[in-house]
Amino acid sequence: MARQIRGDIQGLRAVAVAVVIAAHAGVVLLPGGFVGVDVFFVVSGYLISSLLYREVLITGEVSIGQFWARRARRILPAATLVTVVTVLASLAYMSLIDARQTVVDATWASVFAANIHFAQEGVSYFASDISHSPFQHYWSLAVEEQFYLVWPLMLFGVLMLTRLATGRNPQRLPRATVAVLLVVVIVVSLGWSIHQTVASPTTAYFSTFTRAWELGIGALIALVPTSAIKRLPRRDLEAMAAIGAAAVITACLVITSATPFPGIAAILPVGGTALLLLAGHAHGVTAVGRVLSTEPFRIVGDWSYSLYLWHWPCLVIPQAALGRTLSAFEAALAILVTVTLSAYSYQYVEMPFRNGRPAHRLPRRRALVLYPASASLVLLVAGGAWLWTGVQANDNDNPAITVDGQTGTPQVDTVALVRASVNAARSRQGIPGQTSPSLIDIKKSVADVGECDYQQNVRKLCQVGVEDGTKTLVLIGDSHARAWIPAFDLINQAGDWKAYYFVKPQCTAAHVPIAALGSDERFTDCSDFQDWVMEQVRYLRPDLVVVSSSPPVNGVFDGDRRVATTEGIIPLLRVGYDELFLELQSAAEEVVLLRDVPKNADDPADCLTTGDPSLGDCMFTPVPRSQILGDVAVESASAIGVRVVDPTPWLCYQGECPIVIGNTLSYRDSDHITTEYAANLWATLGRAMRMIPTNGIPDPTNPDEAVAGGSEG
Structure with a gap:
């Protein structure tokens, strides 16, 4: 299990966010770029589980409070900033109706339930009109956060059951038990995903239950002993990485909005990502891994979270303001703004809360205060925006149109x-x-x-x-x-x-x-x-x-x-x-x-x-x-x-x-x-x-x- 984020993983994050942004910006050569989110899911499952497994190996237990505190410092500051700025920008550039709906969406996003909200609303991720919510991309953050909430508890439960069965604290990670649990989750979730993709496509796309297997695949790979990968011949690792990269690229090229998704089609990008992670799991560097580890890929990978947060409102709000889809030049300009905002938010928001003074002042469980603080700030801004849109909607005293003093009754013509x-x-x-x-x-x-x-x-x-x-x-x-x-x-x-x-x-x-x-x-x-x-x-x-x-x-x-x-x-x-x-x-x-x-x-x-x-x-x-x-x-x-x-x-x-x-x-x-x-x-x-x-x-x-x-x- 890696003790630091591998260069190839940062490069993989860069590829994932790049294809997502390209697809959303209308790059026709990457109709399936949205599968970058599936790549993120597998990578997240892998990295988060690696941290949890390592903690068990070192201490024999899982500190759920400390885990959630680390996630709070990593996720909440940038997400809160983007949420607040997006609400204010929506008030300035969108219609009152769309701005008011954005306020509702922001509220759901602030409690990491955007996926539930959009599924209930019957939102189509692939809708061809321009009426997307600026917070629609928060659905994937909600899925990951729900995973971060449940998975440590499940692992804690496994450790407790092992302790009860043996009468002592486990001295090592009960790999077999955890593996069985993950296989069950993967099989059930994948089966449900295949069923729901046909029965209820909108729900299937946003549902945590239909996506859990993707995160579970990452968690299962992290469970594989590095010694098992080291024993594989070099040519096999090179082949795994090449096939994995080809699978991800193919998914971006051949999967389209007309493809039933996630379901069976998601196996292609998920499987490709799994092979790439496995190929570098024992710290071996493949040819693909060396490419992904180069400086440009690593920089984009470092910024990937901020890039993902900023890109969607930077594309959607201008569309709403213009009342049409963006031209190629306008989309390129929106991406340039995205990169600029992401660079600043990474440097001055993400990093300080991860390694700077705010991180030192909010150590361990004290960082949990970020959850209510973030939600409170968003709700305060959202409440003010809600009241403002209501006032603006009725801010005139123009009379109704009448015929003989009547505006519309059964008696009027x-x-x-x-x-x-x-x-x-x-x-x-x-x-x-x-x-x-x-x-x-x-x-x-x-x-x-x-x-x-x-x-x-x-x-x-x-x-x-x-x-x-x-x-x-x-x-x-x-x-x-x-x-x-x-x-x-x-x-x-x-x-x-x-x-x-x-x-x-x-x-x-x-x-x-x-x-x-x-x-x-x-x-x-x-x-x-x-x-x-x-x-x-x-x-x-x-x-x-x-x-x-x-x-x-x-x-x-x-x-x-x-x-x-x-x-x-x-x-x-x-x-x-x-x-x-x-x-x-x-x-x-x-x-x-x-x-x-x-x-x-x-x-x-x-x-x-x-x-x-x-x-x-x-x-x-x-x-x-x-x-x-x-x-x-x-x-x-x-x-x-x-x-x-x-x-x-x-x-x-x-x-x-x-x-x-x-x-x-x-x-x-x-x-x-x-x-x-x-x-x-x-x-x-x-x-x-x-x-x-x-x-x-x-x-x-x-x-x-x-x-x-x-x-x-």
């Missing part, structure tokens, strides 16, 4: 209010001071689906609406259909309907095989869901089926070929809608297509909460692709005899779509209407759907009218 809102935007009026939802909460405006969240592959029926309603409604579609649920909830109450909402995000309603988001693979869960939905419709025999769906985002399949062009999608989508409507007509009394809403090219939330925008700055014209593919559904429905309800006049006027209608925010993102605006449209939609009378209906949003209506019925 919806089309007239939209027209007035467009005219207000054209005249560059300011954003109303009080909006529904509030600007800061716009992203939270998502309809609740209760227990029947079909995004999670639930297979059950959930009846809503009037429990013993005389008529049955079925709503079918994707997240765009889900956005209409608040309107249908009110329509159900006013019109005596019981309802079932079969909505699955990203699953286009048309019976056509679609590609999963961000992948070249089929979205098989969608096809399975469509089959199940048709079974339920045939069973329910509803009075009305409403179809509402967006076009496929990532293309459709023609046989085994993915088709992504608009021209190629049109005929396949038309066939899919024809099949859907014909099947529904045979199982329901009536079928209605609720045409898809117009799509914005940009996220209106960014416009509304960046700088000092007017209504005109955030008004948009619909994206042509969405309009064209929306016409396909309309043409199919019209040809088959399915009635079409077009909500465009309730959202746009003369080809322009305001983001604020009255005092209500109409869209929560580029293509989903807010729950509040959907609820405002309940009467307009209900009449268009012929689900409620054209007049004289009780208003379920008004308790007095709802009670009166119920008593009259």
